[in-house]
Amino acid sequence: MATKGPVGARGPAGSSRGGNSRFAQFKLVLLGESAVGKSSLVLRFVKDQFDDYRESTIGAAFLTQTISLDDQTTVKFEIWDTAGQERYKSLAPMYYRNANCAVVVYDITQASSLDKAKQWIKELQRQANENIIIALAGNKLDLVTDQPDKRAITTADAEAYARESGLLFFETSAKTSENVRELFTAIAKKLPLDQAGPRNPRSGGRGGVELRPENTSTQGAGNTCAC
Amino acid sequence: MDDIAPEYDAIVLGTGLTECILSGVLSVKGQKVLHIDKNDHYGGEAASVNIEALFKKYGNYTKGEEPWKKYGRVNDWNIDLVPKLLMSSGELTNILVSTDVTRYLEFRQVAGSYVQQGSGPKATVAKVPSDAGEALRSSLMGIFEKRRMKSFIEWVGTFNVDDSTSHKGLNINTTTMKDVYDKFGLEIGTRDFIGHAMALYTTDSYITEQGKAPETIERIKLYGNSVARYGKSPYIYPLYGLGELPQGFARLSAIYGGTYMLNTSIDEVQYDGAKAVGISATMHDRGGDSEPMKFTTKAKKILGDPSYFPGKVQVVGHVLKAICILNHPLAGTDNSDSAQLIIPQSQVGRKNDIYIAVVSSAHNVCPKGYYIAIVSTISETSANHHLELAPGFERLGRIEEKFMGPPIPLYEPLESGANDNIFISKSYDATSHFETTTDDVKEIYHRAEGHELVVEGLREGTNLVGGE
Numbered sequence: 282m283a284t285k286g287p288v289g290a291r292g293p294a295g296s297s298r299g300g301n302s303r304f305a306q307f308k309l310v311l312l313g314e315s316a317v318g319k320s321s322l323v324l325r326f327v328k329d330q331f332d333d334y335r336e337s338t339i340g341a342a343f344l345t346q347t348i349s350l351d352d353q354t355t356v357k358f359e360i361w362d363t364a365g366q367e368r369y370k371s372l373a374p375m376y377y378r379n380a381n382c383a384v385v386v387y388d389i390t391q392a393s394s395l396d397k398a399k400q401w402i403k404e405l406q407r408q409a410n411e412n413i414i415i416a417l418a419g420n421k422l423d424l425v426t427d428q429p430d431k432r433a434i435t436t437a438d439a440e441a442y443a444r445e446s447g448l449l450f451f452e453t454s455a456k457t458s459e460n461v462r463e464l465f466t467a468i469a470k471k472l473p474l475d476q477a478g479p480r481n482p483r484s485g486g487r488g489g490v491e492l493r494p495e496n497t498s499t500q501g502a503g504n505t506c507a508c
Numbered sequence: 509m510d511d512i513a514p515e516y517d518a519i520v521l522g523t524g525l526t527e528c529i530l531s532g533v534l535s536v537k538g539q540k541v542l543h544i545d546k547n548d549h550y551g552g553e554a555a556s557v558n559i560e561a562l563f564k565k566y567g568n569y570t571k572g573e574e575p576w577k578k579y580g581r582v583n584d585w586n587i588d589l590v591p592k593l594l595m596s597s598g599e600l601t602n603i604l605v606s607t608d609v610t611r612y613l614e615f616r617q618v619a620g621s622y623v624q625q626g627s628g629p630k631a632t633v634a635k636v637p638s639d640a641g642e643a644l645r646s647s648l649m650g651i652f653e654k655r656r657m658k659s660f661i662e663w664v665g666t667f668n669v670d671d672s673t674s675h676k677g678l679n680i681n682t683t684t685m686k687d688v689y690d691k692f693g694l695e696i697g698t699r700d701f702i703g704h705a706m707a708l709y710t711t712d713s714y715i716t717e718q719g720k721a722p723e724t725i726e727r728i729k730l731y732g733n734s735v736a737r738y739g740k741s742p743y744i745y746p747l748y749g750l751g752e753l754p755q756g757f758a759r760l761s762a763i764y765g766g767t768y769m770l771n772t773s774i775d776e777v778q779y780d781g782a783k784a785v786g787i788s789a790t791m792h793d794r795g796g797d798s799e800p801m802k803f804t805t806k807a808k809k810i811l812g813d814p815s816y817f818p819g820k821v822q823v824v825g826h827v828l829k830a831i832c833i834l835n836h837p838l839a840g841t842d843n844s845d846s847a848q849l850i851i852p853q854s855q856v857g858r859k860n861d862i863y864i865a866v867v868s869s870a871h872n873v874c875p876k877g878y879y880i881a882i883v884s885t886i887s888e889t890s891a892n893h894h895l896e897l898a899p900g901f902e903r904l905g906r907i908e909e910k911f912m913g914p915p916i917p918l919y920e921p922l923e924s925g926a927n928d929n930i931f932i933s934k935s936y937d938a939t940s941h942f943e944t945t946t947d948d949v950k951e952i953y954h955r956a957e958g959h960e961l962v963v964e965g966l967r968e969g970t971n972l973v974g975g976e
């Protein structure tokens with residue numbers, strides 16, 4: 282039985298309790314039609330920036346951001362963007378594997394983008410973790426503040442759908458940052474802080490290994506296998 | 509739907525591990541890659557499948573029955589189609605680290621590496637020693653032989669091919685491994701486990717081939733370094749199965765701009781004279797609710813696995829493989845949650861070794877209480893394939909379920925690609941690790957790009973929008 286701790290193993294992250302403070306790490310995935318503002322929401326949440334001319338995501342980020350729920354509780358999100366693999370329905374199962382939470386985004390000015398969001402939610406409920414927490418985000422709220430006629434999906438309709446399907450729901454603007462923090466905080470509050478980490482048996486547990494460059498290793502078999 | 513670009517630097521066909529590493533590397537290097545698979549999933553021959561898919565693939569059940577139902581949730585199963593493990597100091601590990609694909613995957617050690625001595629009822633299973641303590645307790649050698657082994661291993665550690673003073677007076681470039689073994693007075697049994705369980709040769713031809721000593725010594729070093737890296741065994745294995753590896757590299761390619769299309773068949777490869785210059789293809793909708801999308805695009809080169817080019821490959825051998833579901837660990841392996849067991853050919857009167865690779869719920873490839881054991885070897889007869897694997901089955905004890913198809917042909921490309929601009933990979937061979945796969949990756953890269961692939965620092969100096 283492999284019980285020996287590997288060199289350089291990550292500590293048992295995931296969830297830990299030291300003294301009174303709690304720290305938990307979770308994997309969050311983003312889904313939604315192209316150009317609804319997935320990357321923009323993350324950029325706002327992680328870097329508090331917005332970019333009017335964001336290009337369609339290639340070079341997708343794998344970003345992390347922590348939020349403190351209270352003095353004692355810190356939640357760290359490991360945020361995955363799709364890297365465009367969803368464009369031709371070719372997203373790899375690895376993407377949602379062990380995701381603790383998902384933000385499915387649509388654009389409140391584009392009716393079809395909610396249909397797409399519903400498809401993703403179905404797919405998540407079928408393929409992902411049973412206990413995954415899903416939040417529905419109707420983005421680009423700023424566009425309808427000045428021009429209400431631009432709205433294509435009413436708040437009430439989306440809210441009703443979210444309630445039926447057991448989803449968290451927010452209308453957001455990555456541009457003005459309205460409800461962006463609230464969205465991620467609500468997810469953090471709903472996550473089971475006492476169990477879970479992003480990936481279940483976290484590396485560093487029994488027999489887990491973390492791969493690192495082997496730079497310091499100059500040993501040959503001679504001084505390692507000291508038979 | 510976004511438009512397909514009119515031209516790509518590379519079109520890659522098939523999402524097996526070899527192809528995914530290549531498209532990841534090419535994308536990192538700034539090339540525009542279109543990566544296509546005719547299947548609706550990643551991994552090709554190197555995929556991991558669930559138990560329902562496995563039953564359906566082998567068809568070994570009566571129609572109307574659903575035998576997979578007694579094995580729990582089908583999605584708790586990730587069964588590899590190709591039995592391999594990663595050497596923890598091997599080249600695949602280096603590539604995973606230098607590309608940061610380690611971010612997407614988690615690995616666990618394989619608990620032990622074992623070797624069989626003897627055959628039939630007298631067969632015993634012993635751990636291949638991984639440190640001094642294990643060597644001293646090992647049943648593989650007597651007390652004097654242990655000393656000879658110790659001095660051999662110490663010599664391997666100091667061996668440097670370029671320094672003739674480390675060659676023990678042997679002319680290393682022409683000598684045979686037999687001469688080397690003779691020099692240390694090693695017994696036949698010891699040679700057997702050094703050559704097969706440490707150097708991981710599948711036959712004995714390395715012993716008498718002139719000039720084979722440096723390569724053999726490198727292989728023993730790789731084994732030693734791999735064991736030293738995490739202890740216990742030289743192998744590591746990704747959680748959720750080997751099928752995660754191609755997916756990890758596909759994501760790497762995608763974040764550097766690679767375009768992915770599954771469920772897409774190649775209708776035609778277009779040529780200009782002898783050279784391939786593009787493809788026409790059809791993407792099918794998985795749900796079937798939208799029309800297939802036909803498209804044509806050009807490429808500076810085309811890479812792919814043998815299944816896309818039946819006319820451009822030859823069969824070089826056949827592998828026999830049986831995937832077995834057990835509900836107990838392998839006898840003689842200290843109840844290990846995972847193991848490799850090698851049955852050297854000499855012990856059972858064969859030319860090729862028999863390998864058994866075992867993984868279990870510890871690697872999230874099956875529900876608790878189950879073990880997946882894959883028995884494999886290179887075929888030596890034209891019939892009796894089940895009999896060829898019999899010494900392996902003997903080691904397994906009670907088998908809940910056995911999946912075994914006809915011999916699997918191994919393909920190699922007929923040409924290098926210099927003439928037709930098509931760079932074809934080899935099939936995954938019978939070795940127990942990925943060293944030959946990464947050799948193939950490097951060879952294809954060299955053929956296609958005209959220079960060597962440098963693994964170290966692959967992502968250094970590259971820029972990503974999001975700052976991955």
Ligand SMILES: Cc1cc2nc3c(=O)[nH]c(=O)nc-3n(C[C@H](O)[C@H](O)[C@H](O)COP(=O)(O)OP(=O)(O)OC[C@H]3O[C@@H](n4cnc5c(N)ncnc54)[C@H](O)[C@@H]3O)c2cc1C
Binds near residue numbers: 818819820821919
């Ligand atoms: C990928 C592949 C490569 C092969 N290469 C060789 C070889 O180099 N030398 C050799 O002697 N035999 C090769 N074979 C075996 C050979 O094609 C036939 O299986 C065998 O000769 C029997 O011919 P058939 O007419 O009965 O089968 P066929 O009807 O010709 O087809 C056999 C199988 O191959 C599949 N297939 C055919 N063409 C393609 C393609 N373009 N892409 C993907 N799948 C395809 C078919 O769907 C079918 O399942 C190859 C088989 C395959 C699947």
Ligand SMILES: Nc1nc2c(ncn2[C@@H]2O[C@H](COP(=O)(O)OP(=O)(O)OP(=O)(O)O)[C@@H](O)[C@H]2O)c(=O)[nH]1
Binds near residue numbers: 313321322337455456
């Ligand atoms: N007005 C407004 N524009 C937004 C908002 N969020 C995103 N955008 C703009 O919408 C466009 C697309 O945003 P992205 O964040 O790239 O969308 P995405 O969902 O990541 O798109 P893909 O990566 O192609 O899947 C960009 O031009 C953004 O500037 C918002 O809240 N309000």
Ligand SMILES: [Mg+2]
Binds near residue numbers: 319320321338362
């Ligand atoms: Mg984006």
